[in-house]
Structure formats: C-alpha cells, structure tokens
Amino acid sequence: MLRLRVQAFHLPKEGNRLEEYEDAWACDAAVGRLAVADGASDAFESRLWARTLVQSFVREPPSPEELMRWLESRIAEWKAGIDWARLPWYAAEKARRGAFATLLGVAFGQSLRDVTEKASSCGHWWALAVGDACLFQVRDNEVIVRFPLQQAADFSTTPPLLSTQPDYNLRSLEALRVCMGECRPGDLFILATDALAAWFLGELEAGNHPWGRWKELTSQQFHWLVRTLRRRGKMRNDDVTLLLGWTE
Amino acid sequence: MAYTAEISRQNPSCILFLIDQSGSMSEPFGGEPGRSKAERLADAINRLLFELSIRCTKDQKEGVRNYYEVGVIGYGPRVGPTLGGKLAGQTLVAIRDVADNPARVEERRRKVEDGTGGLVEETIKFPIWFDPVAQDGTPMCEALRLAHSILEPWVRKHPDSFPPIVINITDGEATDGDPRPPAEVLRQLATQDGNLLLFNLHLSSQPGRPILYPEDETGLPDEYARQLFQMSSFLPPHIREAAKGEGYAIGPQSRGFVFNADIVEVIKFLDIGTRPKGLR
Numbered sequence: 001m002l003r004l005r006v007q008a009f010h011l012p013k014e015g016n017r018l019e020e021y022e023d024a025w026a027c028d029a030a031v032g033r034l035a036v037a038d039g040a041s042d043a044f045e046s047r048l049w050a051r052t053l054v055q056s057f058v059r060e061p062p063s064p065e066e067l068m069r070w071l072e073s074r075i076a077e078w079k080a081g082i083d084w085a086r087l088p089w090y091a092a093e094k095a096r097r098g099a100f101a102t103l104l105g106v107a108f109g110q111s112l113r114d115v116t117e118k119a120s121s122c123g124h125w126w127a128l129a130v131g132d133a134c135l136f137q138v139r140d141n142e143v144i145v146r147f148p149l150q151q152a153a154d155f156s157t158t159p160p161l162l163s164t165q166p167d168y169n170l171r172s173l174e175a176l177r178v179c180m181g182e183c184r185p186g187d188l189f190i191l192a193t194d195a196l197a198a199w200f201l202g203e204l205e206a207g208n209h210p211w212g213r214w215k216e217l218t219s220q221q222f223h224w225l226v227r228t229l230r231r232r233g234k235m236r237n238d239d240v241t242l243l244l245g246w247t248e
Numbered sequence: 249m250a251y252t253a254e255i256s257r258q259n260p261s262c263i264l265f266l267i268d269q270s271g272s273m274s275e276p277f278g279g280e281p282g283r284s285k286a287e288r289l290a291d292a293i294n295r296l297l298f299e300l301s302i303r304c305t306k307d308q309k310e311g312v313r314n315y316y317e318v319g320v321i322g323y324g325p326r327v328g329p330t331l332g333g334k335l336a337g338q339t340l341v342a343i344r345d346v347a348d349n350p351a352r353v354e355e356r357r358r359k360v361e362d363g364t365g366g367l368v369e370e371t372i373k374f375p376i377w378f379d380p381v382a383q384d385g386t387p388m389c390e391a392l393r394l395a396h397s398i399l400e401p402w403v404r405k406h407p408d409s410f411p412p413i414v415i416n417i418t419d420g421e422a423t424d425g426d427p428r429p430p431a432e433v434l435r436q437l438a439t440q441d442g443n444l445l446l447f448n449l450h451l452s453s454q455p456g457r458p459i460l461y462p463e464d465e466t467g468l469p470d471e472y473a474r475q476l477f478q479m480s481s482f483l484p485p486h487i488r489e490a491a492k493g494e495g496y497a498i499g500p501q502s503r504g505f506v507f508n509a510d511i512v513e514v515i516k517f518l519d520i521g522t523r524p525k526g527l528r
Binding site: 015041042043044045046047048082083086087088089090091092093094095097167237 | 254256258298301302303305306307308311312347348353361372373375
C-alpha cells in the first residue's frame with residue numbers, strides 16, 4: 001500500500017503580517033487528503049471561510065454531486081464563527097455580502113467510492129477544484145497532470161469562487177472541475193495557490209523543471225524562493241501556499 | 249510607472265470631495281423632477297462613504313482598516329469641511345473614524361433576492377455624515393485653494409502613497425474667478441507615484457445626454473464646460489480599465505470629467521473614480 005508524505009509551505013503577501021495570510025491549507029497524510037484554498041481579500045472573513053473549506057474537505061470530502069449540500073454545512077460553520085451580535089454596522093453589512101474563496105481538494109484511495117468511504121489506501125486519486133488553485137502530478141521528472149488550469153495565460157483576476165452566499169454558489173458550481181488519476185510510488189503531487197501556480201506553469205512553458213530541488217525543500221528555502229521571485233517581478237505579490245505530497 | 253502604488257495601511261490614499269453648495273443646487277436634476285440636486289448628491293456622498301467603509305472592512309477583529317483618509321469640503325455660503333456630528337470641522341479623517349462616527353444612522357428599506365427567485369424587503373442601517381446645503385454663490389477657486397492647503401502637507405507626509413484623488417462636483421460656473429489656475433496648482437501636488445488626480449463632475453441642469461470621460465472638447469456647449477474639462481486629469485490606466493469594464497467608451501486621452509451628469513452617472517463616476525489599484 002502506498003504511503004503519502006506531505007510537506008506544507010506558506011507565506012503571506014509581502015508587507016502583510018502572518019496573521020493576515022488569507023490562504024488556507026489542510027492535510028491528513030494518513031487518510032490521504034490534501035486541500036488548499038485562497039480567501040478573497042476584498043470580502044469579509046475570507047480567511048475563516050478558506051480555513052473552514054480546507055479543514056472540512058480533509059475531514060469529509062464531498063462528492064461533486066453533493067457539493068451544494070456540503071457547502072450548506074460549511075456556511076453554517078462559517079456563520080457560527082462570527083460574533084454577529086457585536087458587529088458594528090459596516091462589519092454587519094460586509095458580512096451580509098459574504099466571504100469568498102477558491103478551493104482545491106485532492107483525496108487518495110483505491111477508487112472514488114473508497115475516497116468517500118474514508119478508505120486510506122493509495123493507488124488512485126480524485127480532485128475537485130473551484131477557482132485557480134492548481135494541482136500538478138509529477139512522475140519520472142515530467143508533469144503528467146495539470147489541473148484545473150493548463151497554462152499561465154489561463155489565470156484571470158476574477159476566478160470562480162465558493163461563497164457563503166448560496167445564490168452565488170449556484171453560478172460557481174458551473175465552474176466546478178473534477179479530475180481523477182492513478183498514482184505510483186515516487187509520484188509528487190503539488191498543490192499551489194494562484195500566484196505560485198501561475199509562476200509554475202510559466203516555468204513549465206519555458207521548458208524548466210521548477211520542482212527540481214524540492215525533494216528536500218525547507219521553509220527557509222521556500223521563503224527565499226518566493227521573495228526572490230517577487231523581487232524579480234516573476235511572481236505576483238500575493239499570499240502563497242504550496243503543499244507537496246510524495247507517494248512512497 | 250505612475251499610478252501603480254498599492255494602497256495599504258502603511259501607505260494610505262486620500263480622497264477629497266469638493267461639493268458645490270450654491271443656491272442652484274436646490275433645483276432638481278435636469279429632466280428629473282423631485283428631490284433637489286443637493287439632496288441627491290448628499291445621498292450619493294453618504295452612499296460612497298458607506299461603501300468605502302465596507303471596502304476597508306475585512307474581518308471582525310480589526311474592523312475598518314485605515315486605507316484612506318477622506319475629506320468633504322463644501323463651497324457655497326462658506327468654504328470648509330462639511331462632515332457633521334463628531335467629525336465637524338475636520339478636514340481629513342481616517343476612514344475608520346469616518347465609519348465609527350456618522351452624524352446619525354437612518355434605517356432604510358431595500359429589496360433583496362430571497363434565494364428562490366423572489367424579492368424580500370429588508371431594513372438596513374444607512375449612516376449619514378453629510379447633509380445637503382444649497383445657498384449663495386459658487387466660490388470654486390477658494391475651494392481649490394483650500395484643497396491645496398490641506399493636501400500639500402499630506403503628500404509630503406505620504407511620499408510613497410498613491411496620490412490624492414480630488415473629486416469636484418458642481419452644477420455651474422465659479423463665481424470667484426477662473427478656476428483653472430488654482431486647479432493647475434492643485435494638480436502639481438504629487439507623490440512618487442504620480443501627480444494628484446483632479447476629477448470634475450458637472451451636474452445636469454437641463455435634460456440631455458451626459459458627455460462622459462471625453463478625450464477632447466468636442467460637443468462641450470460653453471466656456472464653463474471647457475474650463476472644467478481643461479481642469480480634469482487624464483484617467484490613470486487602472487481607472488480607464490474600470491470604466492471600460494462598466495461599458496464606457498474610453499480612450500488614452502480620456503479625462504476624469506463628466507458633463508451634464510444625471511444622478512446615475514454621478515454614482516457610477518464616484519465608484520469608478522475611487523476604485524483602488526490594489527488594497528493590501
């Protein structure tokens with residue numbers, strides 16, 4: 001049976017404090033589930049919403065058909081995290097307009113059915129995405145899966161988002177993407193939020209292997225990499241999250 | 249490149265409104281009987297302060313982040329700051345203090361979607377900072393000079409910020425001289441990120457199509473309209489994009505100027521003209 005080893009890295013936007021980081025990530029290597037989300041910074045408590053989405057995905061990933069009902073429970077969790085009685089008028093109004101985030105979740109198992117039944121064995125994987133956080137699967141030093149975006153030019157300033165507003169989600173779910181595949185020992189699964197994913201795709205298009213030195217990546221090296229790329233104008237200044245899942 | 253600075257709490261931006269409060273503002277918009285221009289403009293400014301406060305609110309812990317300093321200068325019976333309540337007399341106010349100190353809070357009804365295709369009415373709190381005034385002449389030159397004296401120290405204190413945006417809203421001609429020279433002096437104020445942006449909004453007195461973000465003086469009916477056009481800054485790229493996104497025909501020479509605006513164009517102008525390049 002395959003085992004999953006996971007490394008997680010994150011960094012807030014340059015100029016922001018760590019507590020202002022509005023991406024989120026969660027993983028359960030034993031069960032084989034990984035998720036990243038990117039909270040929209042012009043909304044209210046998107047950080048809480050992003051965190052709610054990734055933690056819930058890892059705890060109980062939804063099948064695509066039941067995503068709308070799954071979201072109802074997440075919205076209730078988000079609402080429970082807000083002290084409504086003490087909100088001043090501007091926060092109440094902003095909260096009424098809702099929180100927004102992208103979501104990318106990956107679950108490993110023998111089959112999709114196993115995934116939803118909380119099986120933990122590797123062999124197959126399944127992913128869902130709303131928005132522009134991306135998954136890359138690397139085998140034998142080649143990227144064999146890019147999901148959901150295929151090229152750097154696919155990024156826009158208005159990606160699909162999951163919201164605490166059910167009406168909004170009806171439209172977003174048209175942008176839901178699902179992907180399945182199989183995995184072997186030695187595969188690398190890369191989950192990245194948009195700024196890093198856009199750079200990564202650009203590197204692939206230039207024929208580079210940006211994951212080349214990530215086998216022993218440390219937090220310090222990750223911070224240096226991101227800051228250098230930002231300074232050189234090769235990566236947009238944004239919150240950055242990277243999950244590396246190695247199958248063994 | 250100019251006009252690219254991100255707005256942050258370390259490098260806030262500044263929005264100053266110059267509001268014509270002369271006697272003619274008591275008339276209704278051209279072709280729109282009912283409430284006066286002064287009343288509808290006060291609604292639009294209150295609405296914008298409401299939206300700015302909300303734009304700067306991101307979580308329940310921190311409340312409103314101080315991304316902006318805001319001022320409202322009236323010119324009519326007198327020239328000076330016109331926010332009411334606790335903010336009376338202050339020229340520039342941090343947006344958090346604006347949000348926390350409306351002069352009063354009214355309750356208004358609005359219709360919202362009920363999630364099943366219908367509409368329900370709900371009550372929302374509508375804070376009021378600014379009340380309508382319509383009296384006397386139009387001392388626009390004095391207002392432009394006051395804006396300069398307020399913003400000159402501001403740009404010195406915030407050299408790395410996005411430069412101040414001044415939005416002048418009037419329905420007529422200045423009664424205290426040619427406003428172009430003081431406007432020119434005002435536009436010379438600058439941060440590292442570019443010169444101050446002066447946008448002019450001319451309110452309609454007669455029915456007729458507004459002239460929106462023109463590139464030249466073609467079609468402007470009189471000397472006063474041409475003066476306001478000449479006083480207006482070119483739109484910076486991100487505002488050009490925002491205006492294009494709203495469906496306006498915008499060219500590289502488009503200026504922040506609308507002639508004969510109805511209230512719908514006023515509200516859109518305020519929204520587009522204050523759209524940030526980026527909030528961090």
